[in-house]
Amino acid sequence: MHRITAMGMTVAVAGASGYGGGELLRLLLGHPDLEIGELIAGSSAGLDVGQVHPHLPDLADRIFSSASTLGGVEADLVFLALPHGQSGAAAAALPAGTRVVDLGADHRLADPVAWERAYGGEYAGVWTYGLPELPGARAAITAARRVAAPGCYPTASTLPLAPLLAAGLVEPTDIVIVAASGTSGAGRSLRPNLLGSEVMNNLTAYKVGTHQHRPEIVQTLTGSAGTPVTVSFTPVLAPMPRGILATATARLVPGTTAEALYEAVADAYTGEAFVRVLPPGRWPQTASTLGSNAAHLQVTADLEAGRAVAVTAIDNLAKGAAGQAIQCANLMLGLPETAGLSASGVAP
Numbered sequence: 001m002h003r004i005t006a007m008g009m010t011v012a013v014a015g016a017s018g019y020g021g022g023e024l025l026r027l028l029l030g031h032p033d034l035e036i037g038e039l040i041a042g043s044s045a046g047l048d049v050g051q052v053h054p055h056l057p058d059l060a061d062r063i064f065s066s067a068s069t070l071g072g073v074e075a076d077l078v079f080l081a082l083p084h085g086q087s088g089a090a091a092a093a094l095p096a097g098t099r100v101v102d103l104g105a106d107h108r109l110a111d112p113v114a115w116e117r118a119y120g121g122e123y124a125g126v127w128t129y130g131l132p133e134l135p136g137a138r139a140a141i142t143a144a145r146r147v148a149a150p151g152c153y154p155t156a157s158t159l160p161l162a163p164l165l166a167a168g169l170v171e172p173t174d175i176v177i178v179a180a181s182g183t184s185g186a187g188r189s190l191r192p193n194l195l196g197s198e199v200m201n202n203l204t205a206y207k208v209g210t211h212q213h214r215p216e217i218v219q220t221l222t223g224s225a226g227t228p229v230t231v232s233f234t235p236v237l238a239p240m241p242r243g244i245l246a247t248a249t250a251r252l253v254p255g256t257t258a259e260a261l262y263e264a265v266a267d268a269y270t271g272e273a274f275v276r277v278l279p280p281g282r283w284p285q286t287a288s289t290l291g292s293n294a295a296h297l298q299v300t301a302d303l304e305a306g307r308a309v310a311v312t313a314i315d316n317l318a319k320g321a322a323g324q325a326i327q328c329a330n331l332m333l334g335l336p337e338t339a340g341l342s343a344s345g346v347a348p
């Protein structure tokens with residue numbers, strides 16, 4: 001076992017062979033306060049980590065165990081990096097009282113009907129929502145034993161719009177979001193539409209009007225607005241491995257200026273370690289957030305159209321998944337929130 005710290009605080013990862021699981025392991029290897037415990041996988045059970053994640057040589061000789069070991073896991077916290085629909089059963093199999101952060105969607109939605117419509121299968125219940133930068137969320141996460149980490153698209157969509165809705169600067173009934181994501185957002189399973197020859201030099205809209213993340217976006221933004229919101233959401237598959245660029249527009253409340261929009265977002269995230277509002281006129285790009293837990297935001301007013309325009313860049317595997325999950329775990333375990341995480345990207 002690769003030992004990270006002498007503190008004896010251990011985390012286990014279920015779904016450790018996927019892209020999200022691999023990113024968790026990469027970040028945990030650099031965490032100053034956590035030790036990597038049990039590594040659980042599905043079809044990769046019995047393989048060594050080096051076969052699946054050759055970029056993690058310090059874990060190369062570790063062996064993935066099967067899901068049957070969940071009931072006996074001994075850890076201070078367990079990450080569930082499983083496909084949607086599998087976390088409910090996995091959480092039920094864990095020892096009672098175990099702290100859990102779920103990277104999947106099983107515990108994000110409060111409405112069972114919305115869950116069944118978006119994902120199908122049995123509803124597993126709602127947990128504390130793990131987007132620390134939302135008002136009141138940090139305290140709730142710190143006190144929780146079970147946390148649902150947000151989806152990548154909802155993270156990128158919520159961060160710029162929540163302050164605008166809370167301040168009453170945009171109308172809640174006409175929000176349009178178009179977001180382009182790298183292919184890792186679709187997971188590691190083999191699919192013809194994700195083959196390199198299909199993705200290269202190609203942008204593709206998919207699940208238009210039906211994407212499973214829309215109910216989560218609606219739920220979170222409704223909480224920020226204090227009134228129901230209406231969202232049109234179009235995801236786009238981009239020819240890159242990782243990253244999300246989300247562009248959101250909403251109808252301006254009459255009299256709202258670009259300066260008011262910027263001030264609302266900048267004030268909301270003053271002092272935040274990972275949410276960075278760029279200087280006016282500078283727009284986010286996915287390359288700048290690569291490998292980091294940062295979200296880069298910018299907002300302005302399109303006065304001719306009467307709409308606010310907000311753009312966000314994140315790494316879908318970091319702030320959109322594993323990094324955010326570790327951010328939540330740090331809060332739950334009483335560690336510095338930024339431990340093992342960086343707001344600095346990788347370039348070129």
